[in-house]
Amino acid sequence: MPFFSWRRCRRPALAVAALSALLAGCAPVQPDLVRVGRAQLQLPPGQWTTLAGDSTVFDVLPDDTAHDLPMQSRLLGLRSSSGELLASVLVQSNADNYPRDETLWTWSCPAQKGVQVEDAANGSSVRIDCLRYRRRADTEGYLAASRPQLARLLAAHQAVPAQPHSHIAYRYSTPEGGFIAVDVLADQRLLRPPTHNNLEFLRAGRPAQEWMHQLREAARVSPAMMDGRFVLPPFPQPLPQ
Template sequence: MTFIVHPPRGWRAHATAVCMGAALLLGACASPSSTPSASAVAGTSGLAMQAPTISVPPTSVGTWQELGYFQAPWLAGDAPVPVNGATALTRVAGLRRDDGHWLAIVVVQQAPGAVAECPAVNELHIAELGRPGNGCLRARVDADFDGWLKQQHSVLYQWLDGRGWTSRPRAWISTRVPDAAGGALESHVLVDTRLMEPTTRNNIDFLTGGQPAIAWVMRFAAATRAADGGVLQVPPFPFAPSLVAAPAVPEAAPPAASAPAKAEQVSPSPVVTPRPPAPAARSDRQ
């Protein structure tokens, strides 16, 4: 096993390549290959073989939901695909905030008996793989910056967006490994970046803030390699800050006191003095 060690930098600030049976690029995309308590989120299928089930970690923000089991197109768009049409065995789970905002979407796909090579190396420093067939690991911090996800993984982008599972900001992590049946297993995570990065207050925080994210990505890659035919154990995200909580609903303001009625000035009615009765007619003039 070989590592390339760079000076610690935030995963936003530097593209880091790591080989641990996989290659990681943070902030860009591509990598090589040779030929590869949690509560369980269950699914059902009439197929003899299924994609791994997804087991999710506890969370203090939002609720994990099973989003279904599908036969779908192969969703990665940066390398050859092992299936034709919508035939890839696919399972999806999501972490949703109470206000409907998706904090994370996890997708796992399996193509039994069909080989899918990893993307070609693209301007990366890659250490030698310990042995062939270990697979590849890629990540991008801001997946939607400059339309990157839509351009590079348009099938994934459209497939999720068409089901209402799109929220931003989000990072993209994906790992592809060979399965025991000579096929391919690939997982994707689209996750709110605030679950992966700490709040930075100074240069030291910024330069070291990417280390928890790198550790999480490596754990997720290991979980994918171990999920063949079983369960994908999603590691707990490094952070669950209050920033990802739903905005507080402002309390209803007390009803405004009605303005006092404006007094209307009324002029008093004039006093009318009754006229005295007319004197009786004189009898000598009748």
């Protein structure tokens, strides 16, 4: 059963189903999807490898161990034909597929200097809908300061792109305990086209904005699907060779 209340959200469910069909129709067919807990990750074309995976438990309210949520995660890397690391993707999702009573989440989506933050849940305690974007994640010690656990994981598996890179993070949950999170460190060549004049420079950020909103919509679909399908959208720029 998906983590979605049909009685509460009938119209959104129809929209989610339509979006899922559209994403599935546009995505390449993959016979072996990457399993991340209840989710199945469908990756865009490229040389992807699994770098790490583990299980953990989320502390949610009410504050006792009976209400905690088991989660699973997987870290994947995208490489060029020459072996250069172009992107790292960390996905985290529920370990099982069972809805629960209303869940009170202890996460927040605070504003942060130098980070584009969109909180579509408006600070709700029963759901999360948080999109964050840092265009230059490789400067000012950003990742170590704001996401130290993620920074340690990436460093331990040599999963940080050497080129200037961006960080996109998205968290989504449902009141019934469904959860999915994705962190992407992407070489800027995957997100920004080359620029040759001021006008091109001013427009260069649009592909990244469009891509991260496609990522958000794809992640929102996953908790509503029986198989947890999460179709990672292709990066807007061709893979560097």
